[in-house]
Amino acid sequence: MATSTASPPIPWQVLDLVANNLDPKTLTLASCVSKSWNSAMSSDHLWENLCTTHFPSLTHLRSAAAPTLPYHRLYSLGLTSTKRRQRPPQKPRISLETLLFIITVNNSKSPPVTLIKPGIALPSDPKSMFRFDFDVRDHERWLGFEVLEETKVTWNVVLRGFEGVFTMMDCKGKGNFVSGSDGWFSTELPAAGCCCAASCGGMSGMVADMRLVMREEGGRRVVERVCVGVLSIVTWRYVGVDDGLRYLQHFLQPCDV
Template sequence: MTTSTQDTIIPWQVLDLVVNILDPKTLATASCVSKSWYSTMSSDHLWENLCMANFSSLAHLRLAATTPLSYHRLFGLGQTAKKRREKPPSKPRINLEDLLFIITLNNQNSPPVTLIKPGNAISTGCAPDSKLLFKFDFDVTRHEKGLNFEVMDETKVTWNVVLKGYESVFIMMDCKGKGSFVSGSDGWFSSELPAAGCCCASSCGGSSGMVADMRLVMGGEGRRTVVERVSVGVLSIVSWRYVGVDDGLRYLQHFLEPCGV
C-alpha cells in the first residue's frame, strides 16, 4: 500500500509544538528543509528565549540597528563572536631565532656598553614552551666593557629588536634614568609600547596595553656602582605580568615584517 504525499505532510500545529523544544543547532538544520520551514524555524518567538539565555548582552543591538534585526540573526552574530573569541590565537609568523636583541647603556662617566644577542642564544629558562615568558637576562660581567661601566643618575638605556639580516628594527625603549642607583639595589626603566598596526601611535596616543621593561641589577666595584646583569621583558598593563613569548612575537611582527605581509 502506497502512502500519498498528503499523508506525509506534518500538520503545522504539531510542528509548532515540536520546534519549541529543539536546540539551536537542530533548529538551524531544520530551517534548511524548505522556504516554509525556514520561515517557521526563524521566527522571533522561537529564538528570543534562546538569544536571551545565551547572548543577553547583545539584546541592545536590536535597538541600535537601523534595519530590523531578528533574534535569529542576533543569535547567529553571537554564536560567531563566541567562536572567534574562543579560537586560539594563531602562531606568530616570526620566531625568536629571527631576532637580534641590542641593548646599550650609556652615560658621561663610562664608555658605552652594547649587548648584542641573537634570539636563539637568549636563555628563557627551563619552563615548557607554553609557559615561556618574553623576559630575558643578559650577563654584563662577561662583557669586556661591562666591568668598567659605572652607573650614575643620568644613565641612558636603549633596547632595539632587529629582524635578521637587518631588514627592519623596532625601538622597544629609549630613555634616561633620573634616580639614585645604589649597590645591591635595582634600577628600573619602562616605556609604554604603541598600539600594533597604528602608523601614528605617537601622535594619536594609541596604546598596546603593554610596557617594555628593563631592570639593571647593580653590584659594588670598590666605591663604584656597576651593572652586573640586565633583564628586559614586556609587561601587560592589565595583569602586570610578563606576556608569553608568542604574545610578544605576535606584537613585534606588526612592526618588523615588511609592509603588505
C-alpha cells in the same frame, strides 16, 4: 493514468509546535527546507529565549541599538563570536632564533657599552615568559661603565639579516637610581596595527621593561646583569614568548600583516 497530487503544506501551527522542541542547530537546518519552514523556524519567539539563555549580554544590543535585528541573527552573531574567542591564536611567524637583541647603555661620564645577544642563545620554550636575563660580569667594557642618574638605555630587536628592526626602548633614568638599588626603565609600547591604534589611543597595553642589576665596586656603581622583558599593563605580569613574538612580527614583518 493516475496523477500524483502534491502533499498539502504542513500548517504553521504544527511547524511551530515542532520548532519549540528543537535545538538551535536543528532549527537552523530546518529553516533551509522551504520558505514556510524558514518563516516558522526563524520566528523571534523561538530564538529570543535561546539568546537570553546562551548570550544574555547580547540581548541588550537589540533594544539599545538594533530593535529590528531578528533574534536568530543575534544568536548567530553570538555563536560566531564565541567560536572566534575559543580559537587558539596563530603561531607567530617569527621565532626567538631569528632575532637579535641589541642593548646599549650610555651616559656623559663613561663611553657607551653595547650587549649583542642572539635569540638562538635564549630559552625557546613558548610557554615561558618574554623576559630574559643577561650576565655581563665577564664583559670587561661593562665593568668599566659607571652608572649615573642620567644613564640612558636603548633596546633594539633586529630580525636576522637586518630585514627589520624595532626599538623597544630608548629612554633615560628618571630619578630611580639611588644608592644600593637597581636601575629601572620602562616604556609603553605602541599598538601593533591601525585598528588597535584607533581603539586604544595608539597604545598596545604592553610595556617594555629593563632592569640594570648593579653592585658597588671601588665607590662606583657598575652593572652585573641586564634584565629585559615585556609586561602586560592589565595583569602587570610578563607576557608569554609567543605573545611577545606575535607583537614584534607586526613591526619586523609589516608586509606580511
